Amino acid sequence: QVQVVQSGAEVKSPGASVKVSCKASGYTFTGFYMHWVRQAPGQGLEWMGWINPYSGGTSYAQKFQGWVTMTRDTSISTAYMELSRLTSDDTAVYYCARSQLGKVWYFDLWGRGTLVTVSS
Amino acid sequence: EIVLTQSPGTLSLSPGERATLSCRASQSVFSSFLAWYQQRPGQAPRLLIYGVFTRAAGIPDRFSGSGSGTDFTLTISRLEPEDFAVYYCQQYDASPFTFGPGTKVDIK
Numbered sequence: 001q002v003q004v005v006q007s008g009a010e011v012k013s014p015g016a017s018v019k020v021s022c023k024a025s026g027y028t029f030t031g032f033y034m035h036w037v038r039q040a041p042g043q044g045l046e047w048m049g050w051i052n053p054y055s056g057g058t059s060y061a062q063k064f065q066g067w068v069t070m071t072r073d074t075s076i077s078t079a080y081m082e083l084s085r086l087t088s089d090d091t092a093v094y095y096c097a098r099s100q101l102g103k104v105w106y107f108d109l110w111g112r113g114t115l116v117t118v119s120s
Numbered sequence: 121e122i123v124l125t126q127s128p129g130t131l132s133l134s135p136g137e138r139a140t141l142s143c144r145a146s147q148s149v150f151s152s153f154l155a156w157y158q159q160r161p162g163q164a165p166r167l168l169i170y171g172v173f174t175r176a177a178g179i180p181d182r183f184s185g186s187g188s189g190t191d192f193t194l195t196i197s198r199l200e201p202e203d204f205a206v207y208y209c210q211q212y213d214a215s216p217f218t219f220g221p222g223t224k225v226d227i228k
Contacts, residue, residue, distance in 0.1 A: 035217075037165075044208065044219055044220070044221045044222050045157075045165065045208055045210075045219040046219070047216055047217045047218065047219070059215065061215070061216040062216065063216075095164055095165070097165075103151075103153075103212075104170075104212070105153070105212035105215075105217050106153075106155040106167060106170040106171075106210065106212050107155075107157075107165070107167060107210075108167050108170075108176060108177075110164040110165055110166070111164065112163075112164055113164055
């Protein structure tokens with residue numbers, strides 16, 4: 001079954017970091033980009049960036065440059081998104097989503113999301 | 121950054137009716153790099169349409185996309201009960217890949 005499974009909900013204090021995982025199965029992990037998209041409560045979707053699991057190359061939205069890091073471990077077909085210096089504005093559901101290689105940056109497979117709550 | 125606006129914000133219709141959702145871009149989206157997603161409450165978004173017109177795998181043919189340049193439309197020909205949800209357009213012509221604010225289709 002083609003799917004991506006994300007790690008569980010997190011509660012963090014302001015100023016802390018969070019690392020969310022996304023494990024792929026049923027397809028060739030290195031054959032697709034992995035993106036991260038977040039959704040604040042009751043709000044729309046915000047694209048954060050992508051990682052190429054084959055090369056490890058990344059591209060981040062300018063808003064997140066300097067405080068998001070996307071990595072991967074090809075041995076376990078897992079992508080990671082780490083967000084640092086958390087504030088209450090970072091409370092959101094974080095999704096990983098797959099896109100095909102090449103300039104076709106639409107997302108055909110999504111994880112179920114990981115709720116990150118930032119609260120003191 | 122390409123800004124997408126969607127209208128209306130909420131569309132109240134009955135099952136069996138036709139839904140027409142609009143997405144407008146702040147600048148031209150070249151190469152038809154526009155997609156539509158459906159999000160039901162408590163669920164992840166689901167890809168419906170990519171490349172303006174092409175339905176994703178498993179998407180019923182009551183969903184259709186059209187448009188070019190800066191104006192795009194998602195049409196649901198006959199609403200089924202499971203179609204009441206929020207719909208987002210997304211451009212992938214230029215980074216950052218942006219989404220519209222969404223149109224909620226609810227039951228009248």
